[in-house]
Amino acid sequence: MDINTITEIVTGLDEASLAGWREGDAFLGGGTWLYSEPQPSLRRLFDLDAFGWTPLELTPDALVVAATCKIQELYDFVPPADWRSGGLIRQCCDALLGSFKIWNMASVGGNMCLALPAGPMTSLAAALDATCVIRMREGGERRMAAAEFVTGDRRNALAPGDLLRAIELPVADLRARSAFRQASLTARGRSAALLIGLLDDAGRFALTVTASTKRPVRLAFDAAPDAAGLKDRIDAAIPDALYHDDIHGRPDWRKMLTCRLAEEIRTELAG
CATH class of the missing domain: 3.30.390.50 (CO dehydrogenase flavoprotein, C-terminal domain)
Structure with missing residues (x-):
């Protein structure tokens, strides 16, 4: 679906552009929900792909999943052999019913931010006691438990202009x-x-x-x-x-x- 109210798409993202957040703005990740229904209140989109975040990064303590990581990219990740709960990753991806087109465009962060009760990326993150890394509109970052990120049906803990940056899945829980x-x-x-x-x-x-x-x-x-x-x-x-x-x-x-x-x-x- 076309969104004919959009007058600007910001592709050169930095801290200054995020600080200029105003009413009528929205973040564009995969866009699978954003373009699925009319958005009459929107005027400007911030294209998150401009950040170039690494989709998946394995550290000694966590699997860091960028908010822009596609569902297909997460599904294709091969967990280490000692991750007894590594199979949860694919099980939760499979719970997101959609075509290959959706899987290759929909983002992990977008699924969580949409905050549907049935959002399987929220299920995965909450079950593994993950941490959400949030870039705040006024600058800097804050962290919170993924189990507390979704606060209700289509409601989350983000303030206007805040941005979910990444989800850290603890290796200890994956084992x-x-x-x-x-x-x-x-x-x-x-x-x-x-x-x-x-x-x-x-x-x-x-x-x-x-x-x-x-x-x-x-x-x-x-x-x-x-x-x-x-x-x-x-x-x-x-x-x-x-x-x-x-x-x-x-x-x-x-x-x-x-x-x-x-x-x-x-x-x-x-x-």
């Missing part, structure tokens, strides 16, 4: 054991619930609930809980109002699905 569960109302439908569990070598257990809730919910335990303990924590952390309600599933069904998949994950990892 833990993991279990993945995803369910949809239809065979190829949007995720109605996507849950990921981690169990590290010290016995610490974490469960992350996404898609069924309006924002990610990550529950951490010093040891794998029993069935009743896990159910109690889920009920305490996720009030009924937090379960998402749309054409892809009613809240009561999503709640039932969440509890069922959580118990499957607990049994798999703790058994």
Whole structure:
């Protein structure tokens, strides 16, 4: 879809141009959502490809994923052999249903910033206890837990003009054991619930609930809980109002699905 309200595209990005952010501006990553529906309020686009960020960088402590990294680039990454949870990367990419055209244009950061409850890049980052690196409009950077980045349905923690720069996936969590569960109302439908569990070598257990809730919910335990303990924590952390309600599933069904998949994950990892 053409956006006929755009009068300028900024391709020479630097700190000064970001500081000039004004109403009617938007960041252009892959553009797969931006160009999918009318954007009557937009006047100017900042082309993020101008930054030339390295899509993926492996450091001793983290896999650093640039916000502009394409879904296909992330999917093609081959994890080291000792990353027992390395398979989560492809599982979450597969949860983003789309053609090869979408995969080669859609960005990891764009999927997170759109902040849909079913956004699988948010699921991956939150489950691995990742850190979001945010470039602020006034200059400098701030960091925050990926599990706190999405604050609600299509709402995130960015202030106007702030920019998600990168997502740091900790190597320590990628070396833990993991279990993945995803369910949809239809065979190829949007995720109605996507849950990921981690169990590290010290016995610490974490469960992350996404898609069924309006924002990610990550529950951490010093040891794998029993069935009743896990159910109690889920009920305490996720009030009924937090379960998402749309054409892809009613809240009561999503709640039932969440509890069922959580118990499957607990049994798999703790058994």
